[in-house]
Amino acid sequence: MMVLLRVITLLLTLSLLTQSLLAQTLTVSPTDSVIRVDGLLNESVWQRAPVATNFTQNFPNDTLPAYNNTEVRVTYDHQFLYVSAVCYDKNRDKPFIATSLKRDWEWDFNDNFGIYIDPYGDRVNGFAFYTTPYGVEREGQLFNGDRLASEWDNKWRSATKVFPDRWQLEMAIPFKSFRYRKGAEYFLMNFARNDLKNNQKVSWKRVPIAYRISALAFADTVRFTTPLPNPGPNISLIPYVSTRLTDDRNEGGSQQITGGAGFDAKIGLTPSLNLDLTVNPDFSQVEADQQVTNLSRFEISYPERRQFFIENQDLFSQFGFESSRAFFSRRIGISRDTTTGIIVQNPILYGARLSGKIDKYWRVGLLNTQTANQASRGIAGQNYTVGVVQRQVFGRSNISAFYAGREGSGDGYNSRFTRIAGVEYNLQTDNNHWSGKAFFHQAFKPEQQRAASSHGLSLNYNIRNLAVTWKQEYIGRNYAINDLGYAPRTGYWKFSPTIQGTFYLKGEGAIVSHGPLIETNIIRNHDGGILTDRELDFGYNVQARNTSEGGIGYFNYYTRLYFPFDPTNSNGKELETNTDYTQTGWFATYTSDRRKRFNMHIEGFSGGYYNGTGTNLILQGQYRFQPYGAVSLSAEYNNIQLPEPYKSATYLLLGPRLDLTVTRALFMTTFIQGNNQTHNINLNTRLQWRFAPVSDLFIVYTENYLPGSFTRKNRALVLKLSYWLNL
Secondary structure, X not given: OHHHHHHHHHHHHHHHXXXXXXXXXXXXXXXXXXXXXXXXXXXXXXXXXXXXXXXXXXEOOOOOEOOOOEEEEEEEOOOEEEEEEEEEXXXXXXXXXXXXXXXXXXXXXXXXXXXXXXOOOOOOOEEEEEEOOOOOEEEEEEEOOOEEEOOOOOOOEEXXXXXXXXXXXXXXXXXXXXXXXXXXXXXXXXXXXXXXXXXXEEEOOOOOOOOOOXXXXXXXXXXEOOOOOXXXXXXXXXXXXXXXXXXXXXXXXXXXXXXXXXXXXXXXXEOOEEEEXXXXXOOOOOOOOOOOOOOOOOOOOOOOOOHHHHOOHHHHOOOEEOOEEOOOHHHXXXXXXXXXXXEEEOOEEEEEEEEEEOOOOEEEEEEEEEEOOEHHHOXXXXXXXXXXXXXXXXXXXXXXXXXXXXXXXXXXXXXXXXXXXXXXXXXXXXXXXXXXEEEEEEEEOOOOOOOOEEEEEEEEEEEOOEEEEEEEEEEOOOOOOOOOOXXXXXXXXXXXXXXXXXXXXXXXXXXXXXXXXXXXXXXXXXXXXXXXXXXXXXXXXXXEOOOOEEEEEEEEEEEEXXXXXXXXXXXXXXXXXXXXXXXXXXXXXXXXXXXXXXXXXXXXXXXXXXXXXEEEEEEEEXXXXXXXXXEEXXXXXXXXXXXXXXXXXXXXXXXXXXXXEEEOOEEEEEEEEXXXXXXXXXXXXXXXXXXXXXXXXXXXXXXXXXXXXXXXXXXXXXEEEEOOEXX
């Protein structure tokens, strides 16, 4: 009996010791020597620093250790957080996979190492910093627990070195570059590596395969032996000058040269609250929108690409669902020239954005911008204001209240106002199994009407083998907010349940996972509860170990028109109101091994299309001459066949593209978009020289042609110089 008790005691002790070791956090100390960021790791502090290792796979098997070892060390001084990593590589005979030497690359398509930092410990918001074996950097803001806004830019340094059995790196991240509470003694952190050439995503703290590796729910504590220093005042000024040559003579306009100057400013009011200012902003360096073939009955939206409106987008631009946003920043700076009836750009005079944390539980945001008043063109100036207060509740969830408003000045319709107020609850459980949103929005217009509200509910349950979503949405018939937000369709109830199963295979076989997917959209008219749309998609997806994936499925759609519509959007004879159509067919998708220098993505469908048939095929192919860039081609083909007297149409959209990175500081992008639906060919060339950290010279040339004759419509040449100053 005594022997048995001793054995039990020993087992319990070992169990407790094992649990203690597994739960052990990383404790780091300040450096006692100057660290030279060169990737060599020969400073003595790196030899003494504790090591974060024993990485675990997130994909393809989240119960196995990483194939390649990774060792991470952390230290700090009064200015910088330093991170070093040794990324061992058993397959150095195989080249690293990299799309280019350009900053802000795509995570999924590059070998890389990154860190995720949650300074407040709320497991919802944070920052991420990455580098590739070629020393190319990427950074972003984390929001909603695991989503990354990669458009966020800041100044930091890194360096890498490649050896026969490994590559290693050093990062120096200024404390001024991100926000944290005063006197912080710990951060929540995780370290991750995309070992793409071995098709493994691995992390220091295990992240289950059902979740993004960036999920802060699984980050662990990195504790500092001394409180972090107060970063002090953080003021940055980014002035710019620009000149533009435009030539619209072939469209009845003129040729002119204009100049501009302005600045952005970033002011750290507190260690966790930031004020961003912009005066006479210029967005000429922003890449042109990717054209699409528009077969929709409703307005389509393009993503926001302008830097000032992208930062902290989770605070300002996430109200509602993607199908209806209470605030849509692309509305700012767009007006209708009432003398010609043409939609034109209207200059933004200034903008101000206050955002950040008051403490661990409270976040605030305030945005205000003003556009120009152009009386000669009948364009009234517009003032846009958005304010939000967010409180974290029940662990990782939060509740927000917001106001968004547009106020016009001058004569005309667009001088009137639109205002929206609302409340939202965002659910995030500690284990990431449950997430969702509930909201109510009310619009206010000069002619106040009933049914001017919207509300919605979504609930997601996500575990290893099952993902289930319930989503419902109501948009009132008078919820007309398209001068401030985005609501292309009004007056309906929408229900969208989705269920997806995933089966993961053991062993080292060719298939990693497979499973079914069922998606449903049911839309009923608000006035009479009449079914107007029903979409049923039944699919089956397969993911291979070599990173390729594909799927096949069947669709069954029902549509009842409540206004006349030409299915080709080409001014043909319209289908009549109150006619209905059942459409069935097949769809498929395939993505090849993205590790190969040549890779491609194909998707399409074929079957019924209103009262006829439709075939759609999308092809995207890319060849990398890494690490210096890639040449790619995107193409979309649509063949719509309708019975007489309705119009049939064949649309082709082509987009060849060249991305060239001469060095890590000199980039060129050239792409052509040919679209026979819009009868336009667009050429866009952008040369960027990053001559200093976050400081750039841009040369942008744009030209539009008529297809066939290649007659020039218009062209523009822009030169812009910006410089980041730390004051």
